[in-house]
Amino acid sequence: MKLMKRLSLLLVPLLSAGSLFFSVWHLLKIEEEYKKGEDTYRKMEETFIKEPATDTKGAQNEEPETYLGIDFERLKEINPDIIGWIEIPGAGISYPLVQGDDNSYYLTHMSSGEYGIHGSIFMDYHNTPDFSDSNTIVYGHNMKDGTMFAGLSSYQDPGVYGRYPYFYVYLPNIVLEYQIFSCYSGQIGSVGYTYLFPQTGSYQEFLNTIQSYAGYETGIRADTTDRIVTLSTCVNTDHNHRYLIHGKEIRKMKEENHD
Secondary structure (H helix, E strand, C coil): CHHHHHHHHHHHHHHHHHHHHHHHHHHHHHHHHHHHHHHHHHHHHHHHHEEHHHECCCCCCCCCCEEEEHHHHHHHHCCCCCCEEEEEHHHHEEEEECCCCCCHHHHHHHCCEEECCCEEECCCCCCCCCCCCCCEECCCCEECCCEEEEHHHHHHHHHHHHCCCCEEECCCCCCEEEEEEEEEEECCCHHHHHHCCCCHHHHHHHHHHHHHHCCCCCCCCCCCCEEEEEEEEEEEEEEEHHHHEEEEEEEEEHHHHHH
């Protein structure tokens, strides 16, 4: 009995040490994954964004900014699923945009094709890659290190919207400019994720609904002649909700006009 008691006393610190070792190892692995993702996307930005051209965009009432020059030919050599690039100046977001065969793969795979917890910024697989649908849905993780779509939450502040009401989608030879008209937290599977509008009037009803959900008044309205993009990310404080931003296309520019 004394031997068993001594063994029990010895096992307690050993188990505690083992648990501590596993916790430290797990944290180091997570930190390694975060660094891997940050390094991958930083390298892609440095490698595939060419010399930009100057024009007026981004923050209102500020100095002219620049349109990005994206080397799509080389990007597609890395991953043929890359269909574009998305830039959201008010959220500090600038990433490749991919589309897979489902909405699961790029939750855990980066735009480079490698596995990574950052995943990718990706278009819903139901949408057409030229952004010609009435509602094109784009997803991204809300990462704790502030990367990917984490910056979308900055649009909870009307002041940020007031300065940066636009975001940009770059396709080969085309730049699409979108004006944000509604930002809010919505439940998973809410009406904001509708991508088909088969009935007459259903698209206008959809637009009315998502505009009524807005967390604050933007003064911008969308109607049935508009094509919109819905940006979606997690709400870290509530796993049943997503933060959504809707923008309507206001301008389509040929990339060569900005060389």
